[in-house]
Amino acid sequence: GAVVSQHPSRVICKSGTSVKIECRSLDFQATTMFWYRQFPKKSLMLMATSNEGSKATYEQGVEKDKFLINHASLTLSTLTVTSAHPEDSSFYICSARGAPTSLEGTDTQYFGPGTRLTVL
């Protein structure tokens, strides 16, 4: 089956620093990747939709200057949390949707294992 990886799986950083999280589709091409944030009650919130080669579309209330998303290739999207603060501590999950021509099709999203960010 399709595999999506995230790196790092866990990161601890000081307040004010920036953290980059990578999301890779390992064996399929993903024209669209999604970034989610998971809150303590375990509901997921969509942060942004990232299409390869174009600017990400952010959900209402998500600061685009704080959460920088780059989708430079069909297999890689990155989320950079800039000037991180303790309230940014969370579980960040990416997912990838297959390209229309891929075997995975476009209906199913494949999720990465998540990145636990702790900002001190």
Add this chain to the structure above:
Amino acid sequence: SQQGEEDPQALSIQEGENATMNCSYKTSINNLQWYRQNSGRGLVHLILIRSNEREKHSGRLRVTLDTSKKSSSLLITASRAADTASYFCATDLNYQLIWGAGTKLIIKP
């Protein structure tokens, strides 16, 4: 914004029993998907059911969809300890998933 709402929020049953979780949503959908998440881990896709389907099976999982009531149910038969996890439904319209808060399922040995 959240569209899916799941109930119960938490469910604890004995191993071997069946577990049923429900999901309701508010708008039209292309499909509805169920996912499992083990504590602190990423999500695993379980089943996708399209809006023109009423029931789907996968191993010990059975999903039903009632678009007139805007609801879906996930049934896990003959539960096992390894089924302990949080289960989420997500509705898909125009390829974006809208999530519910999930049901925490605990299987007691």
